[in-house]
Amino acid sequence: xxxxxxxxxxxxxxxxxxxxxxxxxxxxxxxxxxxxxxxxxxxxxxxxxxxxxxxxxxxxxxxxxxxxxxxxxxxxxxxxxxxxxxxxxxxxxxxxxxxxxxxxxxxxxxxxxxxxxxxxxxxx
Numbered sequence: 001x002x003x004x005x006x007x008x009x010x011x012x013x014x015x016x017x018x019x020x021x022x023x024x025x026x027x028x029x030x031x032x033x034x035x036x037x038x039x040x041x042x043x044x045x046x047x048x049x050x051x052x053x054x055x056x057x058x059x060x061x062x063x064x065x066x067x068x069x070x071x072x073x074x075x076x077x078x079x080x081x082x083x084x085x086x087x088x089x090x091x092x093x094x095x096x097x098x099x100x101x102x103x104x105x106x107x108x109x110x111x112x113x114x115x116x117x118x119x120x121x122x123x124x
Contacts, residue, residue, distance in 0.1 A: 035075035
């Protein structure tokens, strides 16, 4: 009868991640101060800024390790952060930068490939 091997559990974080943890926390602290603890989602019109408390940091670009800068991270409530992952058929929240400001848009497409084929607006 053979026995299954048992392995030691892996560490939750690598040593490399632990070394850079202080820098990450400092950037998140700047983002938290900018947002004042409220969701940064903004909708033009009478609603304006979302009144809910912010819970999640959303990185605009991946990989997150390289694009970890306060200008590329937006502080969102759980509902708006989840909406960033919705399928395009249901209406995905897309956040982009335009002139140094966050621009929020709900985008509807048949699938993610149709969304990639749409031309992007020029920034200049």
